[in-house]
Amino acid sequence: MEDNRRAATARLNFLTLDPVAPQDVRPPILASWVRSRHWNLPADKITLPYVADPDKDLPLTRSAGPVLRRLHENLDGQPISVILTDRSGLVLQRLTADTELARHLDKVYLAPGFSYAEEFAGTNGIGTALDVGGPMHVFGHEHYAEDLEDLACAGVPIKHPLNGKTIGAIDLTCWRKDAGSLLMALAKSTAESIRAALLRDSSTRELSLLEAYLQTSRRLGDMVIAIDDDLLLMNAKARQSLDAGDQRAVLGHAAEILSHGGTETILAELPTGAWVRITGRPIGGRSGSGILQISPHSAGVDLRSQASGHRPPPRPVLPGLVGRSAGWLGSSREVDNACRARQWVVLSGERGVGKVALARAAHHQNSPGGAFHIVDAARTGDGFAAELDAELADDSVQALVIRHAECLDADGLDSLAEALYGVLERRPSTPPWIALTLTCENGDTPDLGELLTLFPLTVDVPPLRHHIEDVRDLVPHFLNQLSHGDLTCAPDTMQQLLRSSWPGNTAELCQVLKQVVVRRRRAGVITPADLPARTRAVSRRSLSQLEALERDAIVHSLLANGGHKGRAAKSLGMSRATIYRKIHDYGIQSP
Ligand SMILES: Nc1ncnc2c1ncn2[C@@H]1O[C@H](COP(=O)(O)OP(=O)(O)OP(=O)(O)O)[C@@H](O)[C@H]1O
Numbered sequence: 396m397e398d399n400r401r402a403a404t405a406r407l408n409f410l411t412l413d414p415v416a417p418q419d420v421r422p423p424i425l426a427s428w429v430r431s432r433h434w435n436l437p438a439d440k441i442t443l444p445y446v447a448d449p450d451k452d453l454p455l456t457r458s459a460g461p462v463l464r465r466l467h468e469n470l471d472g473q474p475i476s477v478i479l480t481d482r483s484g485l486v487l488q489r490l491t492a493d494t495e496l497a498r499h500l501d502k503v504y505l506a507p508g509f510s511y512a513e514e515f516a517g518t519n520g521i522g523t524a525l526d527v528g529g530p531m532h533v534f535g536h537e538h539y540a541e542d543l544e545d546l547a548c549a550g551v552p553i554k555h556p557l558n559g560k561t562i563g564a565i566d567l568t569c570w571r572k573d574a575g576s577l578l579m580a581l582a583k584s585t586a587e588s589i590r591a592a593l594l595r596d597s598s599t600r601e602l603s604l605l606e607a608y609l610q611t612s613r614r615l616g617d618m619v620i621a622i623d624d625d626l627l628l629m630n631a632k633a634r635q636s637l638d639a640g641d642q643r644a645v646l647g648h649a650a651e652i653l654s655h656g657g658t659e660t661i662l663a664e665l666p667t668g669a670w671v672r673i674t675g676r677p678i679g680g681r682s683g684s685g686i687l688q689i690s691p692h693s694a695g696v697d698l699r700s701q702a703s704g705h706r707p708p709p710r711p712v713l714p715g716l717v718g719r720s721a722g723w724l725g726s727s728r729e730v731d732n733a734c735r736a737r738q739w740v741v742l743s744g745e746r747g748v749g750k751v752a753l754a755r756a757a758h759h760q761n762s763p764g765g766a767f768h769i770v771d772a773a774r775t776g777d778g779f780a781a782e783l784d785a786e787l788a789d790d791s792v793q794a795l796v797i798r799h800a801e802c803l804d805a806d807g808l809d810s811l812a813e814a815l816y817g818v819l820e821r822r823p824s825t826p827p828w829i830a831l832t833l834t835c836e837n838g839d840t841p842d843l844g845e846l847l848t849l850f851p852l853t854v855d856v857p858p859l860r861h862h863i864e865d866v867r868d869l870v871p872h873f874l875n876q877l878s879h880g881d882l883t884c885a886p887d888t889m890q891q892l893l894r895s896s897w898p899g900n901t902a903e904l905c906q907v908l909k910q911v912v913v914r915r916r917r918a919g920v921i922t923p924a925d926l927p928a929r930t931r932a933v934s935r936r937s938l939s940q941l942e943a944l945e946r947d948a949i950v951h952s953l954l955a956n957g958g959h960k961g962r963a964a965k966s967l968g969m970s971r972a973t974i975y976r977k978i979h980d981y982g983i984q985s986p
Pocket of ligand 1 (some may be wrong): 715747748
């Protein structure tokens with residue numbers, strides 16, 4: 396009781412930025428409060444992300460189920476809730492016999508589908524135990540969120556018995572007034588029983604997988620990978636021979652082979668241009684579990700180079716950007732050259748195509764470390780004008796992007812031209828490099844009037860559907876950034892992404908992958924079912940660049956002719972029959 400009062404005072408002092416006496420709060424709790432403040436969490440209420448349909452078909456839930464049910468029965472109606480979460484703190488299961496406690500837990504969202512990760516719920520038994528990687532009890536006012544002050548929680552991370560990775564957490568929660576030291580002892584012994592159950596359930600299959608993996612690695616000296624639910628083993632040969640992008644591609648093919656029974660052999664081209672032969676062998680009679688043997692396939696390389704005199708595809712020209720299609724590389728080179736020559740440039744294209752990204756990368760390539768700033772003309776009120784003045788007055792700025800110039804009206808464009816002439820007068824020998832971006836929709840390019848005399852070059856940045864093949868590079872690039880390489884994309888998922896028309900371009904692709912990463916919350920391979928519904932509105936096949944251009948021309952013509960197909964066909968010089976066929980073939984929704 397005394398401890399709780401001291402914790403309450405310490406918490407209040409902490410929240411009001413007053414000094415906290417070290418003896419009043421345990422160090423791991425204080426450290427967690429600091430992290431909670433860093434996440435900008437409100438201390439007076441709890442708001443948590445919710446996943447409507449969390450994936451509960453995991454080895455953890457299968458093995459933990461009987462252990463949790465036994466414990467729940469033994470608790471015999473006592474007000475203690477037994478909670479299982481995945482490794483991110485997402486609640487998968489809750490067993491509570493006491494209705495009053497259950498009602499309270501519902502009120503604070505300690506229920507399946509809600510995440511009790513520390514970054515959302517602040518200091519608590521689940522998230523903080525997962526964060527520190529060991530058992531953690533959090534008592535009453537030690538919780539960061541006021542809503543949790545009547546509860547006591549004892550959380551213990553659960554580590555996989557074979558690979559040692561944290562795969563979830565067990566938590567026992569009761570009323571603060573009922574808590575005692577036995578709560579933690581019980582949580583620890585439950586975690587131990589779950590580990591034993593996991594070992595028992597997985598040992599037969601995983602040990603035979605491990606044996607097959609070791610035998611294959613020793614015998615053949617090839618690259619070998621073993622895959623099972625939560626287990627991934629890759630031998631040194633595979634790790635050394637394949638770079639991160641190639642590893643991800645191989646894992647995607649491996650998942651595909653294993654999901655079809657695992658006995659196939661395929662030839663695959665990897666992102667670096669190397670060809671490999673991948674042979675699968677299922678283990679344990681389950682799809683998704685088996686050994687993959689990977690060997691370099693020189694015939695593939697020879698075939699390619701003999702057939703078309705192919706060289707490995709060109710590398711991206713600008714740092715931090717990916718994409719090797721001719722259209723994207725052409726724009727990249729133009730922006731790079733303009734930046735090197737300090738020539739001011741207009742970057743024009745649909746929303747999210749990568750205009751700012753190109754300007755930033757060109758600047759970093761040509762003036763590494765130099766100050767690069769952005770001002771956005773879409774800002775309302777006087778915000779833009781004031782910010783622009785400040786940037787132009789700052790002599791340390793070496794590169795400036797003026798974004799969304801299409802938002803300026805005629806007066807705005809005049810003022811901008813005047814301000815830019817001013818900077819040329821003031822810094823005639825060292826003006827900043829300036830790129831102006833124009834976001835154009837439906838092929839309309841706004842008129843920049845007099846400004847064009849200052850910007851002699853306009854680079855058109857193509858929409859993603861016109862260099863759709865770059866999706867193959869963009870997806871692993873974004874997944875690597877978003878999930879630190881924990882997630883890869885299955886080949887059929889990639890096919891679906893390649894067939895989408897991406898009206899929001901690369902920014903939309905990045906957004907979709909972000910959504911997938913947040914929803915999945917565990918490592919593995921992304922399947923088409925993981926993709927949000929909007930990516931399913933796809934054309935029946937992936938279109939070549941010419942076909943995509945033709946589809947766009949038809950869409951623009953239909954728009955310009957108020958949806959009248961006959962007139963649209965005439966203005967494009969095509970017959971009515973042809974336009975009808977193409978509208979159907981390209982899956983165009985008539986405007
Ligand atoms: N080739 C690429 N490689 C890696 N990332 C890219 C590439 N192209 C675009 N991106 C990323 O896509 C996102 C959108 O790009 P960016 O903001 O540059 O688009 P924009 O054309 O300037 O958009 P808007 O018209 O809306 O202002 C950014 O996160 C950017 O880093």
